[in-house]
Amino acid sequence: MLKNSEFVNKLRNSGLRPTKQRLKICEVLFNRDKTFHFTINDLAKSISEKFNEKISLATIYNTVHAFKDKGYLKEITISSDKSYFDTNITKHHHFYDEDTNLLIDCNDNEIGKVNIKNNITGKKISSVEVLVRVASDTQNQN
Amino acid sequence: MLKNSEFVNKLRNSGLRPTKQRLKICEVLFNRDKTFHFTINDLAKSISEKFNEKISLATIYNTVHAFKDKGYLKEITISSDKSYFDTNITKHHHFYDEDTNLLIDCNDNEIGKVNIKNNITGKKISSVEVLVRVASDTQNQN
């Protein structure tokens, strides 16, 4: 729940000009109580519904990537046909419901700490992601 | 290390006709000591190098998907721009080297068992995948 001037600061502080478009995108993404997951298409739709005007897809892509690079969004890779983004930038994992194609955040009550015993020599761990795919009981496991 | 007649049986047993193309793909994928990771493009390239003739991309896609459906391959989702496949169909996790774009299998010496304490009500877990992204020390963590 941030207000416009806070978004202006947030953007300025990260070297991004607070343009009309970016502020609108901030409103849709960050002006809410709960974090959520979205695709570029979801976001484009939300914007045009909320403001009754469109922002160019190219701008949406640019902005989402800029926000990701600045650490305001996380990208979640579930399938190769589409990118998902998460406004929850804390370390956490996901359930992916294969029936509904919905992503659900996991918290520490649901997935215990992942124990990485050995890492590749000379490399640093940049992230650890767990994806638990779930489906209704009738579907077969693989 | 399987021979041609074994591939014929393998295919027949799973209701797939042992065509020239499928047998060639089997050779490239399964006639080796170690399992490996590949993209569709990698596979297409390997085939044309190994046999000095091409198999239509459509056939490669069809066959890889058929093999995946039959459980002979696993798909690994790392990025949204390309699908990776794994001939190692046992349960295991991966390191992904962001510098080289290489996938490396984890074994139980490297990642301990993931403890799923609670699952979504009414759903069955179909897979648990851990992806550990690594990069050289100089790159920044996120």
Added chain:
DNA sequence: CATTTAGTTTAGAACTATTATAAATTAATA
């Protein structure tokens, strides 16, 4: 406040991975 400049937005083209199509081919079957 006007001018400059550098960053941003935009529509649309281009690109990439993947899937669909429908005709030709081939494996299995009668």
Added chain:
DNA sequence: TATTAATTTATAATAGTTCTAAACTAAATG
């Protein structure tokens, strides 16, 4: 050997994403 049903193929189509270059706009400068 003839029939049939599955498979392969080249190519078109599609979807998500990135590129491009012109128009626009925020910030910096005088």
